[in-house]
Amino acid sequence: MTTVLAICVAVLVTVSVYLMLSRELKSVAMGVFALGHGANLSIIAMSGSPVLADGGLRNPPILGAVGLVDPLPQALILTAIVINFAVMGFLLTLLILTAKRTGTLNVDELATEDRPTRGRTGGDR
Amino acid sequence: MTNDLLGLFVVIPLVTSLATVALVRRPVPQRVLGLASLCSMLVLALTWLVRIRHGEVMVSQMGAWPAPFGITLVFDSLSGLLLCAGLLVATACYIHGFSMVEPLTERRYFHPLMQLLLVGVNQSFLTGDLFNLFVAFEIMLMASYGLLAIGRTRRQMTQAYKYLLLNLVASTVFVITAGLVYGMTGTLNIADLARFVADRSAAGVPLPTGFTGLSVMLLVVFGLKGAFFPLWFWLPDTYHTCPVSIAALFSGLLTKVGVYAVLRTFPLVFAAGEARDVVLPIIAVSAGVTMLLGVLGAVSQHDVRRILAIHVISQVGYMVFGISMMTTVGLAGALYYMIQHMVVKSSLFLCCGVMERHAGTDDLDGMGGLLKRHRWLGVAFFVAAMSLVGLPPLSGFFGKLVIIREGWTMHWWLSAIGLATGALTLLSMLKIWTQGFWSPESGPAPARGGATTASLRPAHVGIGILVVAAVSIGLAAEPIYDIAFHAGEQLTDPSAYIQAVSPLAPDSVVAATGGGG
Numbered sequence: 035m036t037t038v039l040a041i042c043v044a045v046l047v048t049v050s051v052y053l054m055l056s057r058e059l060k061s062v063a064m065g066v067f068a069l070g071h072g073a074n075l076s077i078i079a080m081s082g083s084p085v086l087a088d089g090g091l092r093n094p095p096i097l098g099a100v101g102l103v104d105p106l107p108q109a110l111i112l113t114a115i116v117i118n119f120a121v122m123g124f125l126l127t128l129l130i131l132t133a134k135r136t137g138t139l140n141v142d143e144l145a146t147e148d149r150p151t152r153g154r155t156g157g158d159r
Numbered sequence: 160m161t162n163d164l165l166g167l168f169v170v171i172p173l174v175t176s177l178a179t180v181a182l183v184r185r186p187v188p189q190r191v192l193g194l195a196s197l198c199s200m201l202v203l204a205l206t207w208l209v210r211i212r213h214g215e216v217m218v219s220q221m222g223a224w225p226a227p228f229g230i231t232l233v234f235d236s237l238s239g240l241l242l243c244a245g246l247l248v249a250t251a252c253y254i255h256g257f258s259m260v261e262p263l264t265e266r267r268y269f270h271p272l273m274q275l276l277l278v279g280v281n282q283s284f285l286t287g288d289l290f291n292l293f294v295a296f297e298i299m300l301m302a303s304y305g306l307l308a309i310g311r312t313r314r315q316m317t318q319a320y321k322y323l324l325l326n327l328v329a330s331t332v333f334v335i336t337a338g339l340v341y342g343m344t345g346t347l348n349i350a351d352l353a354r355f356v357a358d359r360s361a362a363g364v365p366l367p368t369g370f371t372g373l374s375v376m377l378l379v380v381f382g383l384k385g386a387f388f389p390l391w392f393w394l395p396d397t398y399h400t401c402p403v404s405i406a407a408l409f410s411g412l413l414t415k416v417g418v419y420a421v422l423r424t425f426p427l428v429f430a431a432g433e434a435r436d437v438v439l440p441i442i443a444v445s446a447g448v449t450m451l452l453g454v455l456g457a458v459s460q461h462d463v464r465r466i467l468a469i470h471v472i473s474q475v476g477y478m479v480f481g482i483s484m485m486t487t488v489g490l491a492g493a494l495y496y497m498i499q500h501m502v503v504k505s506s507l508f509l510c511c512g513v514m515e516r517h518a519g520t521d522d523l524d525g526m527g528g529l530l531k532r533h534r535w536l537g538v539a540f541f542v543a544a545m546s547l548v549g550l551p552p553l554s555g556f557f558g559k560l561v562i563i564r565e566g567w568t569m570h571w572w573l574s575a576i577g578l579a580t581g582a583l584t585l586l587s588m589l590k591i592w593t594q595g596f597w598s599p600e601s602g603p604a605p606a607r608g609g610a611t612t613a614s615l616r617p618a619h620v621g622i623g624i625l626v627v628a629a630v631s632i633g634l635a636a637e638p639i640y641d642i643a644f645h646a647g648e649q650l651t652d653p654s655a656y657i658q659a660v661s662p663l664a665p666d667s668v669v670a671a672t673g674g675g676g
Contacts (some may be wrong), residue, residue: 054328059320066327073331077338107338110290114334117297121327124304128323131308132316144317 039079046072059132059139063125070118074111081107160659165219165232167203168242168281171196176274189270190257196274197253200281201246208239212638214645216659218287226661227351231287233660236646237494238284240639241419244498245280247628248411248505249273255509255621256404258614259516264309264402272309276302276408283416287660289347290337292420293330296384300326303413306405307397318400325393329383336376343367350660353427353653366432374429374438378421385417387479388449391472395456398468403515404621406464407508410471411501418478418497426485426650435485443483447576450476454583463511463521463595466587467504470547473580474500480573481562488565491647495640496558499632503546503555506625510540513618514595523591528600535619537596539626544588546629549581554633557640 046068053065081104133139175196179189211217217234220226234242253273260269279299286292308319341347344355344367359366383390394414398406421442430438453473460466478500481493511521513536518526530537542553549555559581566574632639649656 054324062324066324066331069328069331070334073334073338076335077341080338080342107341110334110338110341113290113294117294117330120301121297124301125323125327128304128308128316128319131311132320135311135316136313 036079039075043072043076043079046075057141059129059141059144062141063122063129066125067118067122070114070122074114074118077107077111077114160215160217161219162207162217162234163219164203165217165234165285166221168200168232168285169278171200172274172277172281176271176278179270179274180268183266183268183271186262186265189265193253193270193274194250197246197250197277200277201243201250204239204243204246207234208243208642211236211239212642212645214649214655216649216656218659226287227346227348230291231348231350231660232285233287233350233656234285235649235656235659236642237419237423237649240494240498240642240646241415241501242281242284244501245284245412245415246277248501248625249277249280249408251509251621251624251628252404252408252411252505253621254624255407255512255618256402257617259404259512259618260402261310267309267311268305269309272302272305273408276306276412278302280412280416284419287349289340289349289352289424293333293337296333296416297330299413299416300330303409306409307401309405310402312400315400318396321393322397325383329380332376333380336373336380339369339373339376343370343373348661349424349427350653350657354657354661356428356431357653357657360432366434370432371434371437374425374434375441377424377429378438378441381417381420381424382445383417384414385421385479386414386449386472386475387417387445388452388472388476389445391449391453391475394472395465395468398471399462399464403464403508403512406468407505407512410468410508411505414471414475415497415501418475418482418493421479422482422490422493422497422650425482426490427653427656430485439483439485442479443570443573446476446479446483447573448476449473449479450580451576454580454587457587458583458590460587461523463514463523463526463591464508466591467507467511470584470587471504473584474504474547476580477559477562477577480566480570480577483573484565484569485651486565486569487644487647487651488561489569489647490650491640491643492558492561492565494643494646495636496555496562498639498643499546499554499558499629502625502629502632503543506543506622506629507540507547509618509622509625510536510543513615513622514540516615516618518595523594526595527598528596530596531600536622539622540596541592542626543629544592546633548585548588552633554629554636557633557636561640 050065050068050072053061053068056062129139136144138144175192178192182188207217214236219232221230276299279295279302282295283292283299286295304319304323307322308315337347344352346352346355386394398409450473453469453476456469457466457473460469478493478497481489481496514526514529515521517529517533546553546555549559563574563577
């Protein structure tokens with residue numbers, strides 16, 4: 035199980051790094067989201083299976099319960115998913131606003147159009 | 160001692176934030192509410208700081224769940240000092256904002272975002288739990304993304320991406336690390352982790368494999384938030400684009416939260432055992448380069464705001480230098496330096512806002528003659544600038560004195576860099592002073608922003624609060640340093656902290672680690 039999860043994490047992280055290196059902000063955003071999912075899966079993998087290799091059951095470190103999956107990593111992931119979702123919403127809103135304001139989501143074009151206002155005499159502030 | 164009301168530092172700004180959302184079209188009630196929230200928290204924090212001045216630790220267990228299982232809030236010397244300084248800075252910047260933030264910007268949820276930022280900052284200072292620290296960071300960052308893009312100009316939006324994406328990646332690394340820490344140790348409570356590490360080293364058992372890797376990952380995460388070398392590149396542009404009151408607030412709070420996280424977790428947990436030999440040299444080298452490159456960057460700049468922004472980096476170097484020694488005095492010095500830096504740096508940014516208003520630009524070429532027309536602004540700037548440089552009897556002197564003297568025996572080369580950085584800081588501050596204030600006026604009296612004395616009154620109040628605070632931190636160096644010294648003691652010998660937070664028998668922790676590993 036851990037191997038499968040590890041492969042999933044590896045694929046997600048690879049995809050996200052590839053996407054984040056792109057010059058298009060939409061892809062960069064998608065890369066960030068994939069990275070978030072990779073992180074959540076890695077926590078799942080970390081929490082381990084409730085069944086040990088010898089067939090016995092593992093005790094989660096909380097309250098001495100027997101035969102349960104450790105609930106804490108799942109609570110962590112739930113929190114992380116919610117936060118990721120909120121950040122995603124913000125990032126997508128910012129993308130839409132940027133596209134409306136500048137007409138492009140390409141990093142190079144944004145940078146070149148940015149340059150004139152960056153002069154030493156100060157800009158629109 | 161227990162104090163079940165520590166949650167107020169999160170509840171008050173949260174409730175205020177929701178209330179100001181409802182009042183978003185009416186600026187005056189929002190300002191009154193916001194100010195009431197900030198002042199009440201400041202009074203609470205100061206009262207409780209006085210109560211713990213002999214090194215006591217106040218603890219709140221949320222929902223009465225005992226420590227390793229529930230969320231714990233801790234108000235000890237370290238959190239208390241930083242909370243007070245942070246709230247003071249926030250109050251001053253908020254008042255300053257009344258005259259500096261445009262009415263349109265104010266209607267774009269400036270007040271709710273400001274309160275949300277404080278929810279995150281207060282929670283990160285108070286929390287005693289690694290995952291909760293992540294949540295607090297996220298709240299703070301969400302608010303700061305909003306404040307950064309608040310004007311919706313093209314420059315702000317393009318700059319916001321850099322900050323946002325970097326922080327998203329850092330947060331993801333933080334989540335992964337938190338998960339790994341839990342997998343390795345079976346706990347996320349910082350006191351419990353400290354006990355885990357202390358028990359292991361006392362029993363001569365090596366730490367779990369990969370613990371050093373976790374330390375380095377966390378150092379990268381916190382280093383990015385705190386703008387250590389080589390992760391500081393996002394900072395100057397970010398602070399350059401947003402309204403100046405917000406930049407002042409960011410300079411006072413955001414990077415300090417990153418430094419605080421290092422100060423809290425590394426001496427207690429992540430610089431222990433085998434990790435110590437890997438992490439401490441990294442921190443020391445990073446401190447030296449951060450100090451030197453930061454100040455060289457500042458000397459080469461020509462905009463007041465850029466000079467100040469890059470100076471933030473150089474000053475972070477001093478704090479990291481203090482941390483890198485991991486001795487009681489070094490940590491106490493770092494803490495004292497952080498507090499005075501928060502106040503001084505923000506007051507410089509606030510002065511810079513008024514200077515921009517008067518001169519119509521923040522380019523030093525376009526400024527001049529400010530001293531003749533605005534004498535008190537000059538005085539305020541001069542006092543703050545000399546504090547930053549470290550001229551006795553102002554506050555910066557004592558911070559630098561403690562850190563550099565302590566460092567002389569351990570890392571003399573870092574102390575030498577620190578002294579050179581001080582001299583270069585003086586150079587860059589004198590640049591602003593001579594060109595902005597002393598030199599003759601460069602053109603016809605501008606006042607492009609239509610700055611009148613009445614509209615700038617709140618800004619002057621904000622500057623006044625911080626400059627008075629900066630001077631009194633210098634004059635009251637001894638009592639404040641005493642509290643900082645208690646914090647240093649608690650960090651180098653965490654037994655009191657552990658006892659106060661989670662007085663559990665060690666064997667139940669061993670049972671827990673057996674289950675989680």
